Amino acid sequence: MSELRKDPITGRWIIFIEERRHRRRHLPHQYQESPEEQVCPFCEGKEHLTPPEIFAFRRNNSKPNTTGWNVRVVPDISPILNVEKEFKSKGIGIYDTMDGLGAHEIVVESNIHNDNYDSMSIDQIKDIFRAYNQRITDLSKDVRLKYILINKNFRSGMGTHMPFHHPHSHLVAYPFIPHIPETECEGAKVFWNYHNRCIYCDIIAQELNEPNERVIYSNEEFVLIAPFSSRYPYEMWIIPVKHSYIFSGNDSQFESLAVTFKEFINRMNAVLSNPPYNFIIHSSPLSEEFREYYHWHIEIRPRISQVIGFEWGTGTYTNAVLPELAAKEMREVDVKSIDVY
Amino acid sequence: MSELRKDPITGRWIIFIEERRHRRRHLPHQYQESPEEQVCPFCEGKEHLTPPEIFAFRRNNSKPNTTGWNVRVVPDISPILNVEKEFKSKGIGIYDTMDGLGAHEIVVESNIHNDNYDSMSIDQIKDIFRAYNQRITDLSKDVRLKYILINKNFRSGMGTHMPFHHPHSHLVAYPFIPHIPETECEGAKVFWNYHNRCIYCDIIAQELNEPNERVIYSNEEFVLIAPFSSRYPYEMWIIPVKHSYIFSGNDSQFESLAVTFKEFINRMNAVLSNPPYNFIIHSSPLSEEFREYYHWHIEIRPRISQVIGFEWGTGTYTNAVLPELAAKEMREVDVKSIDVY
Numbered sequence: 001m002s003e004l005r006k007d008p009i010t011g012r013w014i015i016f017i018e019e020r021r022h023r024r025r026h027l028p029h030q031y032q033e034s035p036e037e038q039v040c041p042f043c044e045g046k047e048h049l050t051p052p053e054i055f056a057f058r059r060n061n062s063k064p065n066t067t068g069w070n071v072r073v074v075p076d077i078s079p080i081l082n083v084e085k086e087f088k089s090k091g092i093g094i095y096d097t098m099d100g101l102g103a104h105e106i107v108v109e110s111n112i113h114n115d116n117y118d119s120m121s122i123d124q125i126k127d128i129f130r131a132y133n134q135r136i137t138d139l140s141k142d143v144r145l146k147y148i149l150i151n152k153n154f155r156s157g158m159g160t161h162m163p164f165h166h167p168h169s170h171l172v173a174y175p176f177i178p179h180i181p182e183t184e185c186e187g188a189k190v191f192w193n194y195h196n197r198c199i200y201c202d203i204i205a206q207e208l209n210e211p212n213e214r215v216i217y218s219n220e221e222f223v224l225i226a227p228f229s230s231r232y233p234y235e236m237w238i239i240p241v242k243h244s245y246i247f248s249g250n251d252s253q254f255e256s257l258a259v260t261f262k263e264f265i266n267r268m269n270a271v272l273s274n275p276p277y278n279f280i281i282h283s284s285p286l287s288e289e290f291r292e293y294y295h296w297h298i299e300i301r302p303r304i305s306q307v308i309g310f311e312w313g314t315g316t317y318t319n320a321v322l323p324e325l326a327a328k329e330m331r332e333v334d335v336k337s338i339d340v341y
Numbered sequence: 342m343s344e345l346r347k348d349p350i351t352g353r354w355i356i357f358i359e360e361r362r363h364r365r366r367h368l369p370h371q372y373q374e375s376p377e378e379q380v381c382p383f384c385e386g387k388e389h390l391t392p393p394e395i396f397a398f399r400r401n402n403s404k405p406n407t408t409g410w411n412v413r414v415v416p417d418i419s420p421i422l423n424v425e426k427e428f429k430s431k432g433i434g435i436y437d438t439m440d441g442l443g444a445h446e447i448v449v450e451s452n453i454h455n456d457n458y459d460s461m462s463i464d465q466i467k468d469i470f471r472a473y474n475q476r477i478t479d480l481s482k483d484v485r486l487k488y489i490l491i492n493k494n495f496r497s498g499m500g501t502h503m504p505f506h507h508p509h510s511h512l513v514a515y516p517f518i519p520h521i522p523e524t525e526c527e528g529a530k531v532f533w534n535y536h537n538r539c540i541y542c543d544i545i546a547q548e549l550n551e552p553n554e555r556v557i558y559s560n561e562e563f564v565l566i567a568p569f570s571s572r573y574p575y576e577m578w579i580i581p582v583k584h585s586y587i588f589s590g591n592d593s594q595f596e597s598l599a600v601t602f603k604e605f606i607n608r609m610n611a612v613l614s615n616p617p618y619n620f621i622i623h624s625s626p627l628s629e630e631f632r633e634y635y636h637w638h639i640e641i642r643p644r645i646s647q648v649i650g651f652e653w654g655t656g657t658y659t660n661a662v663l664p665e666l667a668a669k670e671m672r673e674v675d676v677k678s679i680d681v682y
Contacts, residue, residue: 003663005569005570006570007570008528008540008544008569008570009525009528009529009540009541010521010524010525010528011528012570012572012656012658013657014570014572014657014658014659014660015657015658015660016659016660016661017659017660018661018663080651080659092569093547094540094543094544094547095569095570147655149654149655151651151654170651172651174655174657178655178656178657179655179656179657180351180655180656181655183351183656184350187349187350187351188350191349191350199349199435200350202435203349203435206434206435228346228349228433228436229346229348229349229353229355229436230355231353278653278654280653280654280655299654301653310421310490310492310511310513312619312621313490313492313521313621313623313640314488314490314515314519314520314521314522314621315353315519315520315521315524316353316354316355316356316515316520317353317356318355318356318357318358319356319358320357320358320359322344322357322359
């Protein structure tokens with residue numbers, strides 16, 4: 001059971017999850033990877049160790065919760081939000097609360113335990129994106145849900161109740177629009193109201209113009225850039241070139257995205273020596289209101305630096321690497337030619 | 342030389358500090374404490390190892406940059422913002438930049454290398470607050486500065502170019518109002534415009550009423566609470582009971598604050614076994630505009646949990662410890678009676 005509480009000053013929602021209380025004394029430096037000998041519930045043949053699957057791409061008409069899949073979506077065993085709930089909200093004096101309605105799913109990205117984006121085929125990565133798309137489309141039908149976030153933590157010591165090595169990502173559906181996407185939407189709306197154009201489209205236009213100094217890679221469908229106001233060293237964004245408000249695509253677009261993704265992975269691993277990293281997909285809130293002025297994108301954060309105290313207290317980030325320099329390194333690094341098929 | 346860049350979507354400013362580039366490959370788990378045998382520039386007798394002091398509380402008319410002080414303020418040797426600069430701003434297409442004008446000072450909190458709030462006298466802690474107050478008053482005269490943040494990182498692996506053990510805090514003066522204090526100000530303004538009251542005063546009134554379940558300690562001048570919408574396990578706020586927009590006080594108020602501070606330190610150390618922690622002082626922006634509706638306070642974050650990927654991507658925090666439970670533990674813990682003088 002989780003409980004949502006609204007900060008009366010900033011309007012931010014906080015999610016309280018009592019079940020995880022036993023983890024509270026894990027100091028950051030005490031996090032350890034799961035021992036290899038533990039049984040991994042995400043491996044093929046161990047389907048009975050997860051809750052029943054929500055969705056999978058399966059071969060040869062194999063049955064749900066058996067072997068024969070290449071991407072599999074299951075509920076998180078310790079969800080931060082839960083879909084089987086009434087939607088109740090109440091006030092306590094000056095304060096507001098609501099029940100922790102939502103969804104929290106795990107996308108198991110491969111049936112191979114030590115697989116990774118750099119070892120996966122383009123088709124496999126495409127199927128991961130197609131699985132995200134399927135889940136977003138399905139969850140969007142629940143009108144109580146307001147926002148869906150896809151989030152990947154790779155070897156980052158984050159989200160540590162999961163087996164570390166088996167590739168997976170998280171999907172969380174929220175009953176409110178979280179603070180950061182909301183701030184982006186508001187900014188995009190202000191720009192739209194003034195210029196009658198999407199701000200992300202304008203950013204792409206400026207970046208694709210000479211001197212292209214923050215572009216790392218681009219193709220007809222996607223651009224990979226080090227953003228002008230990067231919060232973190234070597235921060236990267238993947239943005240669809242054509243305006244598109246919600247994470248979606250056809251077969252050829254997802255293939256293009258997978259190719260762009262391989263470029264990011266191979267270049268980042270070469271320049272930063274296989275760093276831990278996170279990525280998130282920022283897509284439009286589910287309401288139709290945002291179609292014109294929001295533009296979905298993937299934000300990537302190599303975890304090679306720590307957030308310092310000022311950042312925690314101010315929300316102002318300090319970055320020691322100019323994006324022009326990061327982009328130059330990423331662009332010029334000698335990566336093995338990428339095997340697309 | 343630092344450069345400020347504004348995120349065109351969210352309006353957040355990012356500080357780029359090229360000088361720190363050599364630190365970029367320090368992964369979080371590689372941070373180490375400075376070896377004890379290194380000479381500490383913050384120790385009494387080593388005043389020549391810091392830039393010339395800005396301010397100090399000195400005994401017996403001792404001269405600046407000599408021994409004989411108990412709190413000493415010096416410029417940071419690797420400042421994120423720098424006061425000796427023209428204030429220049431320019432546009433690059435869609436983007437905005439400005440020079441990194443501001444100030445970054447270190448408050449050396451004691452002349453004893455291994456001193457700590459739990460070993461310091463109330464008078465010593467009072468002098469730290471009086472030094473903050475002196476620096477805020479002085480820097481406020483520079484109309485180019487918009488916001489001052491006081492920030493302490495205790496054994497947290499943050500802000501690591503400083504000797505770890507010698508007690509110190511950071512003061513940063515910004516040429517803009519950073520995102521988080523701005524969000525708080527805007528929220529407080531909305532509340533003021535509707536209710537004609539300060540939201541922090543209303544929060545204090547509700548918390549000091551029965552059942553007081555989030556109050557850890559209070560005296561006539563200050564209240565120590567676990568806030569209703571705590572973002573972090575065991576988050577605590579110290580708030581002055583009387584409305585006061587900017588960090589300030591008279592002798593008796595700073596004494597009360599030091600006593601409240603000791604209560605927080607002793608209780609936190611007893612319940613969480615001397616955890617690493619941060620605190621920040623959120624005070625009003627320097628403009629007079631915020632006097633009515635902002636209310637300064639100290640926010641404390643024991644660093645016993647990590648920010649997870651969802652939080653990075655959404656700004657929505659997940660907390661495994663309800664503040665009522667945290668406050669109960671903090672309130673009921675058996676601390677040695679505190680030696681006030």
